Amino acid sequence: MPQIDSLHSVHASSLMRYLLKLNRGDRQTAEDMLQETMLRAWQHADSLPEQESNQRRWLFAVARRLFIDTVRAKQIRPVETAIVDFEHIARVEDTTEAALVNDAMRDAFGRLSDAHRNVLVDLHMRGIPAEEVAQRLDVPVGTVKSRAHYALRALRNGMAAAD
Numbered sequence: 001m002p003q004i005d006s007l008h009s010v011h012a013s014s015l016m017r018y019l020l021k022l023n024r025g026d027r028q029t030a031e032d033m034l035q036e037t038m039l040r041a042w043q044h045a046d047s048l049p050e051q052e053s054n055q056r057r058w059l060f061a062v063a064r065r066l067f068i069d070t071v072r073a074k075q076i077r078p079v080e081t082a083i084v085d086f087e088h089i090a091r092v093e094d095t096t097e098a099a100l101v102n103d104a105m106r107d108a109f110g111r112l113s114d115a116h117r118n119v120l121v122d123l124h125m126r127g128i129p130a131e132e133v134a135q136r137l138d139v140p141v142g143t144v145k146s147r148a149h150y151a152l153r154a155l156r157n158g159m160a161a162a163d
Contacts, residue, residue, distance in 0.1 A: 004038065004041060004042045004045060007038070007041055007048075007055060007059075008038055010052065010055075011055070011056055011059050012034060012038070014056075015034055015037060015059055015060065015063055016030060016031070016034050018060060018063060019033045019034055019063055019067070022063075022064075022067045023067070029070070033063060033066045033067060033070070034063070036066055037059055037062045037063045037066060040062050041058075041059060041062070101159075104158070104159055105155070105159065107158065108154070108155050108157075108158025108159055108161075109155065109158075111154070111158060112151055112154055112155070115147055116147050116148075116150060116151035116154065117151070118137075119133060119137075119144055119147040119148050119151060120148060120151045120152070120155075122136075123144070123148055130144045130145055130148075
């Protein structure tokens, strides 16, 4: 019964080249198939051939069957489509209103102090936790929260003034 680690060290590189060729250079899929091939070798270690050339044939046959199964599964499975987030696409009826609101928001945001603007960007646009922002700015967490509160209030007031 061959050792799996020696089986891998002897045959993995040639199997990887073979699988890369079958998968048209898709390295991730080839690596997955190589791993699955070696897993099956481990699961059937007691029935693997003793001769190295026969082990090689066995491994390549398993790899080829895995590739064929993958191709067949892709033919059966419907084509995957990307999910489109329609929330960020303006509707036709409110395009002008959205442009005015965006302009007012940019104007109000531009009037914020650097400290307030930076805290809002870190907290709300980058999603950085208040504790991390405080640590990075070398200020207490309460200061970060206070700046965020007053910055949001200034934005609301700036937006209200634009109406």
